[in-house]
Amino acid sequence: xxxxxxxxxxxxxxxxxxxxxxxxxxxxxxxxxxxxxxxxxxxxxxxxxxxxxxxxxxxxxxxxxxxxxxxxxxxxxxxxxxxxxxxxxxxxxxxxxxxxxxxxxxxxxxxxxxxxxxxxxxxxxxxxxxxxxxxxxxxxxxxxxxxxx
Numbered sequence: 001x002x003x004x005x006x007x008x009x010x011x012x013x014x015x016x017x018x019x020x021x022x023x024x025x026x027x028x029x030x031x032x033x034x035x036x037x038x039x040x041x042x043x044x045x046x047x048x049x050x051x052x053x054x055x056x057x058x059x060x061x062x063x064x065x066x067x068x069x070x071x072x073x074x075x076x077x078x079x080x081x082x083x084x085x086x087x088x089x090x091x092x093x094x095x096x097x098x099x100x101x102x103x104x105x106x107x108x109x110x111x112x113x114x115x116x117x118x119x120x121x122x123x124x125x126x127x128x129x130x131x132x133x134x135x136x137x138x139x140x141x142x143x144x145x146x147x148x149x
Contacts (some may be wrong), residue, residue, distance in 0.1 A: 001094035004116070005032065005101045006109050006128075006136040009046075009054035017053045024133030025054045029061030031135060031148050036062060036099055043067035044093045045103035046074035055103040067103065068093055075107035083115045090116075106130070113138050113145055 007028055010021025017025070041062065045055035047069040055067035070089045075081040086108060094100035104112070106129075113128045113136060120143050128145065130136055135148035 001091075001097055001100050002140055003035075003099045004090060004094065004113075004138040004140070005035075005099060006113065006130065006138070007054065007058065007101060007103045008106060008109055008130040008132050008134055009051045009103050010057075011132050012050040015049045017050055017057075021050070021054070021132065022057065025057040026061055028054075028133055028135060029058045032058070032062065032101070035137070035148075036064075039098040040096070041099050041101065042093055042097035043101045043103065044073060044089065045069055046105055046108075047071045048074050048105075051103045051105070055101075058101060058103065067101075073102065073104050073108060075105050081107050081111055083112060086112055087116060087119070109136060117143060117145075 010017045010024040012021050041064045043055050043059050045051040045067045059066050072085040072089050109130050114125045122143050126145050137146045
């Protein structure tokens with residue numbers, strides 16, 4: 001895997017995407033089209049309705065295989081962050097792809113990219129914050145993060 005793309009799932013009501021969230025995920029997929037051209041793309045997501053629905057919209061819009069859902073990619077105030085398990089899921093799912101898209105919660109977006117960069121030898125932490133529907137691209141070869149907002 002050359003790149004790991006983090007997407008914060010769209011706005012939701014009662015655990016499901018609302019109209020604003022649906023539109024945001026369509027825009028996310030449109031933004032990703034130029035990056036993903038001629039790439040073997042996989043998608044993983046947290047195992048909660050809003051993440052699954054967000055990943056489904058992205059996979060349908062990009063015409064890539066459906067997302068694989070993982071409980072290990074969900075965190076909240078009530079659900080702890082398991083960085084090592086999340087990395088295992090990402091490494092396993094991303095192994096066969098050039099690019100892996102991960103549709104996850106804010107808690108993982110704010111911690112996982114730096115955890116991965118540290119494992120690659122990058123010592124200086126980088127702020128990693130996304131609003132709903134924004135994109136963070138972690139480039140493994142360049143060991144850097146860029147944003148698509």
